[in-house]
Amino acid sequence: MKALHFLPYLRAFEAVARIGSVRQAADELGLSPGAVSLQLRRLSETTGLTLLEKSGRNIRLTAAGRDFAQTVSHAMGNLAVAVENGAERQLENHQKKLTVALPPALAIAWMASLLVQFADARGVSDLAMRSCIRASDVLWDDVDLAIVYDNPPFDGLWWQVVSDVKLRTICSPLLFPRLEGSHRDRKLRDVTLLHEDDGREWTRWSAASRISLEGSRSVRVPSVAVAVASALQGQGIALVSDVLTRSYLQEGRLIQPFPTAIPASAGYYLLCPTEKAEEPLIQALAHQIAAHLRGD
Numbered sequence: 001m002k003a004l005h006f007l008p009y010l011r012a013f014e015a016v017a018r019i020g021s022v023r024q025a026a027d028e029l030g031l032s033p034g035a036v037s038l039q040l041r042r043l044s045e046t047t048g049l050t051l052l053e054k055s056g057r058n059i060r061l062t063a064a065g066r067d068f069a070q071t072v073s074h075a076m077g078n079l080a081v082a083v084e085n086g087a088e089r090q091l092e093n094h095q096k097k098l099t100v101a102l103p104p105a106l107a108i109a110w111m112a113s114l115l116v117q118f119a120d121a122r123g124v125s126d127l128a129m130r131s132c133i134r135a136s137d138v139l140w141d142d143v144d145l146a147i148v149y150d151n152p153p154f155d156g157l158w159w160q161v162v163s164d165v166k167l168r169t170i171c172s173p174l175l176f177p178r179l180e181g182s183h184r185d186r187k188l189r190d191v192t193l194l195h196e197d198d199g200r201e202w203t204r205w206s207a208a209s210r211i212s213l214e215g216s217r218s219v220r221v222p223s224v225a226v227a228v229a230s231a232l233q234g235q236g237i238a239l240v241s242d243v244l245t246r247s248y249l250q251e252g253r254l255i256q257p258f259p260t261a262i263p264a265s266a267g268y269y270l271l272c273p274t275e276k277a278e279e280p281l282i283q284a285l286a287h288q289i290a291a292h293l294r295g296d
Contacts, residue, residue: 009043010072012036013051017061017069096123098281101130101138101146105225106268109244110292111147118288122281135271145272145282147289152269158277160286163293165241165264167201170254172234189215192236194227196220201239201262209260243268243293 015025016036026033044051051065061069098119102111107129119127130146132138135154138146152159193202193216206213219236221227227238228245232253241264248254270289272282 006043006046009039009046010076012039013043014069014072014076016040016052016059017065018073020058020060022059097126097128098124099128099130099142099144101132101143101148103133103147103149103225104131104223105228105240105244106147106149108225109228110247111289114288114292115285118285122284124281135269138271140273144276145270145285148269148271149266150269151266154269154271156274157271158274160270162268162270162289163241163243164267165243166261167205167239167241167264168256168261169205169237169239169258170228170245170249171231171237171257173252173255174234175237176255176257186210187212187214188237190217192217192219194219194221194230194236194238196222196224196227201264205239205260205262208262209258211258211260 012025012029012031012035015028016022019025019028022036022040023033026036029036040052047068049064049068050062051068052059053062053065100115112129115127115129118124130139130143132146132148134150135146135148135157138148147162149165188211193199193213195202195218199218199220202213202218217236219230221230224238224240224244228240228248230236231238231240232248237257242249245254249256270286276282
């Protein structure tokens with residue numbers, strides 16, 4: 001392995017052989033001409049080869065130098081390719097694992113299925129899902145990206161809007177006959193209102209729709225996922241986003257008994273640490289989520 005002692009001098013030799021000038025090679029390498037000349041001399045001493053010779057004020061490659069330069073150029077090209085391939089392979093290996101935090105209601109509605117399909121298509125062998133609602137719920141030491149129901153700004157994070165949220169009434173088709181009188185009387189008398197907040201969203205909806213909540217029953221549930229599930233079971237009316245109910249509406253398992261929609265107090269956002277924002281896997285998932293919401 002003694003011959004490999006010349007390796008530190010190859011960059012200087014390759015630059016001089018390619019450019020044909022010690023001074024210009026020194027400028028490219030950020031070295032002084034004297035330092036480049038010293039490396040060329042050490043290379044010749046270490047290999048025992050006469051690689052360069054003077055030609056007036058310039059230098060030129062000897063026959064041995066031309067052969068050596070061709071081999072060095074080829075070897076350095078192969079090394080550059082190997083480094084690039086290694087970086088890509090390292091990125092691929094890193095991308096074999098993906099951890100996503102998201103609201104349970106969104107996961108149940110369609111996001112979990114989309115993530116499983118995405119992981120399968122992208123060769124992600126270790127997909128994990130965590131529960132969150134707000135950005136403050138996310139433990140970033142164990143999460144690659146998150147979908148949150150929240151409002152920006154999100155300090156120190158890259159973020160992109162997934163969907164604005166408008167709230168509409170949904171219920172089982174089995175419940176609709178009981179609501180026909182509500183359309184006429186504009187009152188939700190004897191109807192169960194399902195909600196996971198303090199009821200203020202229903203109050204805003206009532207004002208916007210001009211339908212009275214007088215005589216209705218209030219059931220507060222622990223999450224919007226439970227509200228949707230209860231609506232599916234015919235237990236009452238929920239006030240939730242189309243983002244969560246689109247598939248149920250398309251299947252006819254839920255209906256929207258009233259046309260009025262109100263803007264929600266927050267929206268759905270995709271978040272990740274700033275340093276991960278340009279990773280191909282993150283960008284590909286963001287595009288797939290957007291395509292799903294567009295109905296592509």
